[in-house]
Amino acid sequence: MRILKITDEISIKRSVDSGTEEQRAIVKGIIAKVREDGDQALKDFTEKFDGISLANIAVTEEEKWEAYEEIDEEILAIIREAAANIRSFHEKQLRPSWMTTDENGTMLGQKVTPLDSVGLYVPGGTAAYPSSVLMNVLPAKVAGVTRIVITSPPDKKTGKLPPAVLVAAQEAGAEEIYKVGGAQAIAALAYGTETIAPVDKITGPGNIFVALAKREVFGDVDIDMIAGPSEIAIIADDMAKPAEVAADLLSQAEHDVFACSVLVTPSEALAAAVASEVEKQLTELPRREIASQSIENFGAIYVTDTMEEAINTINSLAPEHLEIMTENPLELLGKIKHAGAIFLGRFSPEPVGDYFAGPNHVLPTNGTARFSSPLNVEDFQKKSSIIYYSEKALKENGEKISAFARLEGLEAHARAIDIRLRDEGERT
């Protein structure tokens, strides 16, 4: 693993795939076809891309119960405990509607309402990702969304979804599940088909076709972020255990070859020890091919002169995940300005947050933690402003409002005030 010296300017390489013109054209074609042919298009694309012909795209009640029979009891208990933790954390994000009143009768406020419906995309492929189901469905559920839809591509042999995904969906409270993946699933969620009614917002990760489709439908429906490759930054001093730091860097690197794993430390000794631990642990990993490519291309150990400089480096990175493994992690917390999730101390490695602790694992990547937040309950709610002026309040303030409107050249705005300020007798 590369050890670099921080000089005046750091620039950490990250990979962002915004798709090719050809991919964009394919996605546009798929969306147009789904809008035109509805369910038939979904079935055709599922046969073409997922290699299986389905009579029905909706997951049946039978399939949902089968999933419970197929899943290991211990795993079910873990999914339930994780779900309870995630639910509990997100419930603390809930805010009430509020209002203020004034003696002159003015009432102002903010009304919070859930979205009517959301769709969650769950990627398919080699593994099942029940944690992604929990992390997307539960905030929506806690927010009060009544209709939560899940779509995921079916297995090419069985035509089913993984039991762990089906169980996680039900545990989280999503009962409407469809076996459809790719851009066609996003099109169905955005515009609807005979079987799938459209939703107001689409969340969840996916491959480049899913990401491009989300970008395409954005505006007609809302979407969550378009996530880039996953990242971890670790800030550590001599107190950190090299083997633990290395294990954490590798846990990020195994995600995919574009994942970014970075250690920033003022300790040259730690830097050297971690570099050698990474090489050692790498050889024993099942996903070592992916992890080693990721470490080689996007991994780095930066040695700084001071801890202060290390903190500045972290803030300029604005990493998705940040682990603080220093003697007193809380001392640093106030200095961290930009990070999606911050893990404090030796016993809080990133997987604690990925699966179990409660905070969301959907986090801003590629430096967007400068302006974006983890997925949260408010992503599934919206606010309406409430404005009530009494006759007294309007009489007190009406002329000022008219004057302001006229300053901006908007006479009809001024007249909408003036007409109410006239004596009753004058009114028509």
Added chain:
Amino acid sequence: MRILKITDEISIKRSVDSGTEEQRAIVKGIIAKVREDGDQALKDFTEKFDGISLANIAVTEEEKWEAYEEIDEEILAIIREAAANIRSFHEKQLRPSWMTTDENGTMLGQKVTPLDSVGLYVPGGTAAYPSSVLMNVLPAKVAGVTRIVITSPPDKKTGKLPPAVLVAAQEAGAEEIYKVGGAQAIAALAYGTETIAPVDKITGPGNIFVALAKREVFGDVDIDMIAGPSEIAIIADDMAKPAEVAADLLSQAEHDVFACSVLVTPSEALAAAVASEVEKQLTELPRREIASQSIENFGAIYVTDTMEEAINTINSLAPEHLEIMTENPLELLGKIKHAGAIFLGRFSPEPVGDYFAGPNHVLPTNGTARFSSPLNVEDFQKKSSIIYYSEKALKENGEKISAFARLEGLEAHARAIDIRLRDEGERT
């Protein structure tokens, strides 16, 4: 004004301008040029599009003070009172960071931090829009953003910005102001030039070139919504005064020819009276050409069988502005699911909220109130999750976390946990 009967399916025409391929190419070219040539490109484009050659694009201290001399004292007092109202409302949106603790030593939380820097675009043209300055700058200021930048195109004769805009900016607390407009301003805010350092988020309305430029830079920086034409929906019964309802419809219609003004009522009598009032008031408006086109193309009065049906119509519209002018407006409030801002009763016409009351006038248009909120303090802050597990907490839960990671095929995730669960003696 058209009077229509609501049947089973309503579909209200709205205009959305997503730009032409040619406009998009122009915008891309402008952005590329600004990234390449910096300040020089800004000056060149200002000469080309705004018709004036500027030696410096930064507004000087002298210009800022001159603005105070040029502005009417009464107007200044109104701007100050409006600013105080807006500040006060948005301060109520502030939320603290929070954390929870558990007996086993777990600490979970959410840290709220302001964005480092934001840029506000203020459109130029025939009128000055100080209200837009207040509504964009104040939430950012209240959020704690330390660097707030304003850009606006200079007057082609004087090369200056309108005094009301400069005064509103200073009253709101934005001191860094540049005389540059159009897509070039957005490019400068996103990528920086010699004079203008880049910002993290860009907000504010603008013409199609500004909107396309915001869409183009989105991802590299954050943006607020891309606003469509302004809309008002009024729900009213026989208690409403036709002249007031008509005045309010027209206050929306005068914005631009694409503005959308709609009345929904179960009262045929009110519908007829409002239609005739609209024609009458229209003839006396300075901006009657714009307003009459808007009313003709995008205005409508919908007559429903019941009030319930009228409410459903409003919810399916999800209007930007909603006025409730019924005998008991509060009775309806709970039934309104989707609206940007809700104005209650006779004495709360929309201009009260546009200029003065306190809630933001930047609101979701074109039905996006289904999933979007008024501009608010949280648009200028972001959250970081905080996760701290004690040794005890990790020992209690570590094996469950490893098992979950292995279920998803991520062995290195599991090992990052396992390595911490081993006896001290075994650790390297």
